[in-house]
Amino acid sequence: xxxxxxxxxxxxxxxxxxxxxxxxxxxxxxxxxxxxxxxxxxxxxxxxxxxxxxxxxxxxxxxxxxxxxxxxxxxxxxxxxxxxxxxxxxxxxxxxxxxxxxxxxxxxxxxxxxxxxxxxxxxxxxxxxxxxxxxxxxxxxxxxxxxxxxxxxxxxxxxxxxxxxxxxxxxxxxxxxxxxxxxxxxxxxxxxxxxxxxxxxxxxxxxxxxxxxxxxxxxxxxxxxxxxxxxxxxxxxxxxxxxxxxxxxxxxxxxxxxxxxxxxxxxxxxxxxxxxxxxxxxxxxxxxxxxxxxxxxxxxxxxxxxxxx
Amino acid sequence: xxxxxxxxxxxxxxxxxxxxxxxxxxxxxxxxxxxxxxxxxxxxxxxxxxxxxxxxxxxxxxxxxxxxxxxxxxxxxxxxxxxxxxxxxxxxxxxxxxxxxxxxxxxxxxxxxxxxxxxxxxxxxxxxxxxxxxxxxxxxxxxxxxxxxxxxxxxxxxxxxxxxxxxxxxxxxxxxxxxxxxxxxxxxxxxxxxxxxxxxxxxxxxxxxxxxxxxxxxxxxxxxxxxxxxxxxxxxxxxxxxxxxxxxxxxxxxxxxxxxxxxxxxxxxxxxxxxxxxxxxxxxxxxxxxxxxxxxxxxxxxxxxxxxxxxxxxxxxxxxxxxxxxxxxxxxxxxxxxxxxxxxxxxxxxxxxxxxx
Numbered sequence: 001x002x003x004x005x006x007x008x009x010x011x012x013x014x015x016x017x018x019x020x021x022x023x024x025x026x027x028x029x030x031x032x033x034x035x036x037x038x039x040x041x042x043x044x045x046x047x048x049x050x051x052x053x054x055x056x057x058x059x060x061x062x063x064x065x066x067x068x069x070x071x072x073x074x075x076x077x078x079x080x081x082x083x084x085x086x087x088x089x090x091x092x093x094x095x096x097x098x099x100x101x102x103x104x105x106x107x108x109x110x111x112x113x114x115x116x117x118x119x120x121x122x123x124x125x126x127x128x129x130x131x132x133x134x135x136x137x138x139x140x141x142x143x144x145x146x147x148x149x150x151x152x153x154x155x156x157x158x159x160x161x162x163x164x165x166x167x168x169x170x171x172x173x174x175x176x177x178x179x180x181x182x183x184x185x186x187x188x189x190x191x192x193x194x195x196x197x198x199x200x201x202x203x204x205x206x207x208x209x210x211x212x213x214x215x216x217x218x219x220x221x222x223x224x225x226x227x228x229x230x231x232x233x234x235x236x237x238x239x240x241x242x243x244x245x246x247x248x249x250x251x252x253x254x255x256x257x258x259x260x261x262x263x264x265x266x267x268x269x270x271x272x273x274x275x276x277x278x279x280x281x282x283x284x285x286x287x288x289x290x291x292x293x294x295x296x297x298x299x300x301x302x303x304x305x306x307x308x309x
Numbered sequence: 310x311x312x313x314x315x316x317x318x319x320x321x322x323x324x325x326x327x328x329x330x331x332x333x334x335x336x337x338x339x340x341x342x343x344x345x346x347x348x349x350x351x352x353x354x355x356x357x358x359x360x361x362x363x364x365x366x367x368x369x370x371x372x373x374x375x376x377x378x379x380x381x382x383x384x385x386x387x388x389x390x391x392x393x394x395x396x397x398x399x400x401x402x403x404x405x406x407x408x409x410x411x412x413x414x415x416x417x418x419x420x421x422x423x424x425x426x427x428x429x430x431x432x433x434x435x436x437x438x439x440x441x442x443x444x445x446x447x448x449x450x451x452x453x454x455x456x457x458x459x460x461x462x463x464x465x466x467x468x469x470x471x472x473x474x475x476x477x478x479x480x481x482x483x484x485x486x487x488x489x490x491x492x493x494x495x496x497x498x499x500x501x502x503x504x505x506x507x508x509x510x511x512x513x514x515x516x517x518x519x520x521x522x523x524x525x526x527x528x529x530x531x532x533x534x535x536x537x538x539x540x541x542x543x544x545x546x547x548x549x550x551x552x553x554x555x556x557x558x559x560x561x562x563x564x565x566x567x568x569x570x571x572x573x574x575x576x577x578x579x580x581x582x583x584x585x586x587x588x589x590x591x592x593x594x595x596x597x598x599x600x601x602x603x604x605x606x607x608x609x610x611x612x613x614x615x616x617x618x619x620x621x622x623x624x625x626x627x628x629x630x631x632x633x634x635x636x637x638x639x640x641x642x643x644x645x646x647x648x649x650x651x652x653x654x655x656x657x658x659x660x661x662x663x664x665x666x
Contacts (some may be wrong), residue, residue, distance in 0.1 A: 008322070038453025055511070056511065057506060057511035058482075058508075058510070058511070059504065059505040059506075059507045059510065059511065060505075060511070126523075126526045126527070126530065127526070127530070130530065131530055134531075137379070156473065158475055158516060158531055159527075159530065159531060160516050160527065195528075238480070238519050238523075239519060239523060240617040242516040242517060243480030243516065243517025243518070243519070244512075244516060244517060245511075254516050260480070263481075264480045264481040264482065264484050264517070264519060265481065265509055266471040266482075267378060267379030267381055267382055267481065267482060268379050268380060268382075268483060268484075268509065269381055269382055269383035269482060269509075270381040270385065270402075270405055270508075271404070274509075305506075307496075
């Protein structure tokens with residue numbers, strides 16, 4: 001209609017392109033429907049207790065995914081807490097401070113972190129990270145910093161734990177946040193920096209007051225990309241988190257995540273309800289990811305449309 | 310309906326299955342390439358099965374494609390009729406059998422596996438002895454220290470540390486877990502009425518590791534850890550394993566001979582009409598290792614495609630005759646000769662329809 005009266009070739013092109021553009025959202029909707037239909041029996045059986053109950057007992061047919069939901073959120077939160085300052089720091093260093101000859105090699109190595117298969121991270125986690133946490137980091141937190149009395153670091157520390165999962169996720173999310181932040185910082189116009197310096201700002205003031213605010217929405221986008229990586233990561237987390245469906249205040253206690261739960265139990269799930277419960281976990285993970293992305297969009301929009309300081 | 314179809318689709322995607330599958334096992338053979346039979350299922354016997362299939366292809370030219378996607382996946386694919394045979398480490402339940410689209414499914418034991426109790430006690434050398442009730446209490450979390458009087462009583466002369474017992478179990482659904490929990494349920498009423506038997510169990514205590522390698526990795530890393538792994542895995546990785554008190558009161562270390570002995574102990578009492586969905590845990594006999602199990606091939610009693618059916622039966626006859634010889638070399642226990650003979654005769658009860666081919 002818009003192109004009425006134009007050459008038929010253009011019309012074919014428009015139709016083709018429109019079809020391509022619609023395939024992707026259609027795919028998303030179809031996935032959501034398929035998971036929703038498959039998950040329905042579990043939701044119908046367990047009701048609200050599916051997301052509030054902590055009892056996951058396949059033999060008894062009781063499916064409460066609260067520990068896995070909790071574990072996914074907490075491990076991803078720890079990951080962002082650790083990765084964000086580090087990744088943004090790396091990006092600032094590489095775009096603003098590092099000498100030219102150092103930028104490319106360091107940026108390349110940081111990006112390379114994203115290329116390591118997650119099972120390799122998992123192996124490294126089992127054989128290096130977990131023993132190191134148990135033998136060095138935990139004693140340091142408890143004996144030197146006296147954090148053992150706080151609930152966060154109480155209880156026995158065997159190694160595989162929520163903390164280990166958070167640390168490994170931080171390393172995996174770091175290159176994503178860092179790469180996006182670096183690109184965004186590099187896109188900040190030269191004039192922005194020159195203006196700040198001309199007004200007598202120090203280099204630090206220039207970065208903090210002129211460059212970072214300009215790049216804020218992009219940096220948040222990078223953090224959300226890292227969060228998406230952390231929420232969905234399966235293999236490496238499964239190998240270090242201890243796979244225990246229990247909610248514990250202590251970060252040193254083992255936990256579980258939704259992705260790990262599905263990966264662990266899917267191959268041997270034979271009963272219809274068990275299979276449906278795993279689909280329901282998938283549906284919850286899907287929903288949480290959508291919500292997180294929606295929040296991110298809103299944050300980026302708010303930051304981008306707000307006044308720049 | 311759509312849910313089930315979706316499950317089958319998801320399964321197919323997960324296993325990266327090849328595309329040459331019939332929608333209907335009874336339909337005409339339309340597959341491309343030279344694969345004659347397809348199967349799917351248990352990962353535990355996969356190393357042996359793949360050796361069998363390659364030897365059998367060399368000997369007869371019949372090619373068999375087997376996907377080791379797990380017992381549950383094998384049961385689902387056979388029930389849907391997307392494969393010619395399945396394989397499982399735990400017998401199918403009545404409910405699962407009733408859902409099979411192609412009619413009655415027969416269980417054929419092929420070899421035997423065992424579950425070993427591996428541990429990490431750096432200062433304990435020599436044999437560690439455990440009994441069924443003590444293992445159950447460790448995995449129930451009621452025995453918390455290695456120097457618990459109940460463990461000490463079984464191990465006179467061994468100095469056990471006062472450290473915590475850290476339980477490691479499988480986090481993924483597994484036939485190994487089925488066998489182990491089947492044993493615990495057989496020796497401990499508290500376990501039977503609590504966590505029970507299954508491929509996924511609600512463990513009262515402990516850490517979960519993915520796969521035998523995940524469990525073994527955590528046992529190796531954490532002093533004081535104890536867990537269960539397949540015998541073949543424990544042997545090939547030289548993990549220290551406990552000797553376990555069997556039903557006759559003797560302490561038996563896991564070995565191929567002790568596992569075959571467990572099957573012989575049960576096999577001697579099998580009724581003539583058994584469907585072979587039998588547990589051999591806690592088997593009688595002084596030489597029996599108590600945490601042992603069959604692993605099964607699953608086939609439909611009523612075979613619609615006569616060409617495939619004959620190939621399948623010929624292969625199974627070969628496996629039940631010559632297959633046992635390769636088993637020991639790969640750390641699987643062969644069937645006792647008497648059971649293998651009965652199973653060869655049982656192959657005659659598979660019914661081949663006149664049509665097809």
